[in-house]
Amino acid sequence: MLCKIFRQRVLFRVWHKNFGKECSHSIRCKSNDLSSSREESSYDVIISGGGMVGTSVAASLGHEPAFRDKKILLLDESSEQKLLELPKEFNSRVCALSPGTRNFLSGFGAFDGIENRRCQSVKRMQIWDSCSESMIVFENDSMDKDLAYIAENDVILAAINDQLEKVKGQNVEVRFCTKVKGYNLPDYLSPTSGGSSWAEVLLENGEILRSKLVIGADGINSLLRSSAKIHSVNWDYKQMAVVATLHLSEDTINNVAWQRFLPDGPIALLPLSNEASCLIWTTTPDKAKSLLQLSCESFVDAVNDALWTNKWKNASANYATQVVDSVARFFGLEQPLRQLPPTVINVVESSRKRFPLGMMHATHYVKPRMVLIGDAAHRMHPLAGQGVNLGFGDASCLTKILAKAIYNGQDLGSLRHLLQFESERQRHAVPLMAGIDGIQRLYSTSFTPLVLLRSLGCQATNSIQPIKEQMIQFATN
Numbered sequence: 001m002l003c004k005i006f007r008q009r010v011l012f013r014v015w016h017k018n019f020g021k022e023c024s025h026s027i028r029c030k031s032n033d034l035s036s037s038r039e040e041s042s043y044d045v046i047i048s049g050g051g052m053v054g055t056s057v058a059a060s061l062g063h064e065p066a067f068r069d070k071k072i073l074l075l076d077e078s079s080e081q082k083l084l085e086l087p088k089e090f091n092s093r094v095c096a097l098s099p100g101t102r103n104f105l106s107g108f109g110a111f112d113g114i115e116n117r118r119c120q121s122v123k124r125m126q127i128w129d130s131c132s133e134s135m136i137v138f139e140n141d142s143m144d145k146d147l148a149y150i151a152e153n154d155v156i157l158a159a160i161n162d163q164l165e166k167v168k169g170q171n172v173e174v175r176f177c178t179k180v181k182g183y184n185l186p187d188y189l190s191p192t193s194g195g196s197s198w199a200e201v202l203l204e205n206g207e208i209l210r211s212k213l214v215i216g217a218d219g220i221n222s223l224l225r226s227s228a229k230i231h232s233v234n235w236d237y238k239q240m241a242v243v244a245t246l247h248l249s250e251d252t253i254n255n256v257a258w259q260r261f262l263p264d265g266p267i268a269l270l271p272l273s274n275e276a277s278c279l280i281w282t283t284t285p286d287k288a289k290s291l292l293q294l295s296c297e298s299f300v301d302a303v304n305d306a307l308w309t310n311k312w313k314n315a316s317a318n319y320a321t322q323v324v325d326s327v328a329r330f331f332g333l334e335q336p337l338r339q340l341p342p343t344v345i346n347v348v349e350s351s352r353k354r355f356p357l358g359m360m361h362a363t364h365y366v367k368p369r370m371v372l373i374g375d376a377a378h379r380m381h382p383l384a385g386q387g388v389n390l391g392f393g394d395a396s397c398l399t400k401i402l403a404k405a406i407y408n409g410q411d412l413g414s415l416r417h418l419l420q421f422e423s424e425r426q427r428h429a430v431p432l433m434a435g436i437d438g439i440q441r442l443y444s445t446s447f448t449p450l451v452l453l454r455s456l457g458c459q460a461t462n463s464i465q466p467i468k469e470q471m472i473q474f475a476t477n
Contacts, residue, residue: 045402220376247345300344304343371398375387
C-alpha cells in the first residue's frame, strides 16, 4: 500500500514538472484574457447621445484633470460628420448662447472654434407687443458687453468635436452608428457592494457595456429616462416654430435681437451677420404649414407684415402704456429709445423648416449610477432661447461635481453628489421654465384685460433698470 502511494507521488511530480507549469500558465492566460475583456467593456462614465450637450460633456470631462486616468465612452447613433467647409448660406437651426455657456465652452477651448468659424454677438434685445406700444429693452451699459452669441448648431458641434478629438484615444472613446437597446440599472447602491453594482448598457449588436455612471443626453424621448422609470410632466403647446434664413435690405451693424409678440405666438429675428438674420416664428400648426407653402416673395411679405402691422393694436392698452411712460418721465426714469426692426428682402428657400413645440420636465434628474442632462431632463418653449443653455449648464455643473467626487475618493455613481447636481440644476431650471411658460400663455391672447395687464407690467419693468439687470444676470448665467 505504501509502495503504491509512493509511486503515485513520483508520477505526480514528473507530470507537474513536465506539464503542470504549462497548464498553470494556460489557466493564468485565460484568466488574464477574461480580465482584459472585462476591462475593455467597463467604463467609468458612459454618455448616451452625441448631440451638442452630450458631446460637450464628453469633451469637458475628457479635458478635466481629475478624469485623466478614467475611461469615458460617448455613444452616438449617427455617423461621424465633420464640417470641413462652411456653406455660403447660414443654416436656419441656430442657438443663442449665453455668456455662461461661452464660459463653459471656453473652459475646454470650444468657443474659440465657434468664433473662428462664424458667430454673431448680440448687444441689444428689443421685445414688444403687437397689441400695444409696450416694450422692454435689454442692453448692458454702453453696449460694451455681449448679451448672447448667435451660432449655427453645426458650427457649435464642429467646434466641440475639435476639442473632443484632442482627448480621443487618451481617456475618451467615441462610438458612432451605435444604438442603445436598453439599460440595466441598480435600484440602490449597497455600502458593502463596492463596485459590483454596475450600470449596464445593452447595445443592439448584443454587446453589454458596464459603467460606474451613465449620463443620458439622449433627447426628449430619452430611453434612459424611461428605463429608469422616471416620471415626466409633458404638454403640447399646439404650436409650431417656423425657421428660415433671411436676407436684410441693407448692410448694417446687425447686433440686435428682435422679438414681437403676436396673438398666435412670437416672431423673432436673430442676427447672423450684417446682411442676414435667422427667423423663428411661433404660430399655429395650420399657419406654419401655409407659411412653408408660400412663394419666397409672399413669405417675405408675411414676415415684414408680422413685424410692422398695427392691425392688432388695442386702444385701451395703448392709453395705459402712455400713462406709464408719463409717470416714469415725471420721476426721472429713463426709457430706452425704440428702434425700428430691419426690413427683410429675401429668404433662403431651402432654409424654411418647421418643428413642434412642447414642454417637458423630468421629476428626477438622477438615480443610482445615472443622470439626465439637456432635453432628456427638460424641454421648454424657445421664446427666450434658453433651452440649449440649460443643457450646457447641466454639462458644466456635472463636470464640476464629478471632478470634486473623484478628488474626494467617492463613487461616481453615488447619489451623495448626484443629488447635489439635481438640486442645483432644478433650482435654476424650474423657475426659468415656469416663467417662460407663464409669459407664453400671457401673450397668447388678445383679451383686453390681459393685454392691459401685460402691457402695464412690461412698460413698468422697462423703466426699472435694476429689475432688468437681475433678469439679465439670471438668464445669462
